[in-house]
Amino acid sequence: MASTCPNCGKKLRIWDVKAECSSCGVSIPNYNWQARLEEDNIKAEKQFAVFNRTMNRIAYSIYGTKLRIVRLILTFLPAIGFILPWATLKSDGESFDLSIISFSGKKSLIDFFSSFFGDINLYITNMKFEGFGGAVTLGVAGYILFVLSALFIVIAFFLNIIMCKKPKTKSTIVFDALSVAASVAAVVCFVMSGSLAQQFTAFNFGDFPVINGGASVSWGYFVAIVLLFAATGINIAVAKAPAKSDETLEEERLARKAKKEEKERQKQIEREKANAEAEKAVAEEEAKKVEEAKAKLAARAKKKQ
Incomplete structure (x- = not known):
C-alpha cells in the first residue's frame, strides 16, 4: 500500500x-489507471522493439547475406578437420594419432584423456623425470594445444551469434587466428615429441609403452589448416563488407511482414470468393430444381384437364 x-x-x-x-x-x-495502462503499453512496445532488433541482428548475422551464409558453412567445416589425423607418432609399441578419434587403431585424443585423467600423477612423474622437456611433455602439450585449437574455433563460431549486434567485430578473426596458431604449435610439439623419442629405445607415455618411436605430419593436417584458413578468410571478408543498420533491418522485417499479411489477405479474398461462387452455384441449382418441379406439376395439371 x-x-x-x-x-x-x-x-x-x-x-x-x-x-x-x-x-x-x-x-x-x-x-x-488509464495513464498507468498507457505507460505499460509504452514499456511493452519498447521491449518488443528491443526483441525485434535482437532477432533481426541474429538472423542477419547468420544468413542475412550470401557472404554470411557462406561464412556459416565455412566456420562449421573446420570441425571435420579435427577428426582427421594431424600428426602420427609411430612405434613398435603403442602408436598415436593427433586427432579426436583414430580410424587406424592408433591411440587418439580420447584414449589419451582416458589415460591422463585416470592417472595424472603417472604423467607428471614421467614429465618430471625428463625435466619437463622430453617426448612425453611435448606429446602432452601437443594434445592440449590440439584441444585449444578446437576450442578457439568453436568460440569463433558462436561469436558470430553472440556478437550479432556488432557486425564489424574482429573478435571472430582473433579466435580464428588463435585456432590456427594453436594447431601449428600442436603439430610442432607432436612431431618434436617423435624426434626426441628416436633418441630412446623405449619409454613410457603415461601407461603406454613407446618403442623405437618416430613422428611425422599426416595428410589430415593439410586439410584442417586449409579449412581453418578458409574460416579466417571468410570472417575477414564479412568484417570488411558493408553491414545494414538496425533501422534498415527493421524496415525490411516490416516489409516482409506486410507482404505476408497481404498474401494472406489475398488468399482470404479468394477463399471468400470461391465460397460465394459455390453458394451461388448451389442456389442456382436449387432454383433450377424448383423450376423443373414447377414445370412437371404444370404439365400434370394440364394433362388432367
Missing part, C-alpha cells in the same frame, strides 16, 4: 485497509 493517497496526499495508516481513501474517497488501486 502507498504511504500517502495519490489524489489528496493524506497519510495512510496501518488500519487504512479499504481500497478507497477515507478523506477524498478515490480508489487508490485504480487511481489514474
Whole structure:
C-alpha cells in the first residue's frame, strides 16, 4: 500500500485497509489507471522493439547475406578437420594419432584423456623425470594445444551469434587466428615429441609403452589448416563488407511482414470468393430444381384437364 493517497496526499495508516481513501474517497488501486495502462503499453512496445532488433541482428548475422551464409558453412567445416589425423607418432609399441578419434587403431585424443585423467600423477612423474622437456611433455602439450585449437574455433563460431549486434567485430578473426596458431604449435610439439623419442629405445607415455618411436605430419593436417584458413578468410571478408543498420533491418522485417499479411489477405479474398461462387452455384441449382418441379406439376395439371 502507498504511504500517502495519490489524489489528496493524506497519510495512510496501518488500519487504512479499504481500497478507497477515507478523506477524498478515490480508489487508490485504480487511481489514474488509464495513464498507468498507457505507460505499460509504452514499456511493452519498447521491449518488443528491443526483441525485434535482437532477432533481426541474429538472423542477419547468420544468413542475412550470401557472404554470411557462406561464412556459416565455412566456420562449421573446420570441425571435420579435427577428426582427421594431424600428426602420427609411430612405434613398435603403442602408436598415436593427433586427432579426436583414430580410424587406424592408433591411440587418439580420447584414449589419451582416458589415460591422463585416470592417472595424472603417472604423467607428471614421467614429465618430471625428463625435466619437463622430453617426448612425453611435448606429446602432452601437443594434445592440449590440439584441444585449444578446437576450442578457439568453436568460440569463433558462436561469436558470430553472440556478437550479432556488432557486425564489424574482429573478435571472430582473433579466435580464428588463435585456432590456427594453436594447431601449428600442436603439430610442432607432436612431431618434436617423435624426434626426441628416436633418441630412446623405449619409454613410457603415461601407461603406454613407446618403442623405437618416430613422428611425422599426416595428410589430415593439410586439410584442417586449409579449412581453418578458409574460416579466417571468410570472417575477414564479412568484417570488411558493408553491414545494414538496425533501422534498415527493421524496415525490411516490416516489409516482409506486410507482404505476408497481404498474401494472406489475398488468399482470404479468394477463399471468400470461391465460397460465394459455390453458394451461388448451389442456389442456382436449387432454383433450377424448383423450376423443373414447377414445370412437371404444370404439365400434370394440364394433362388432367
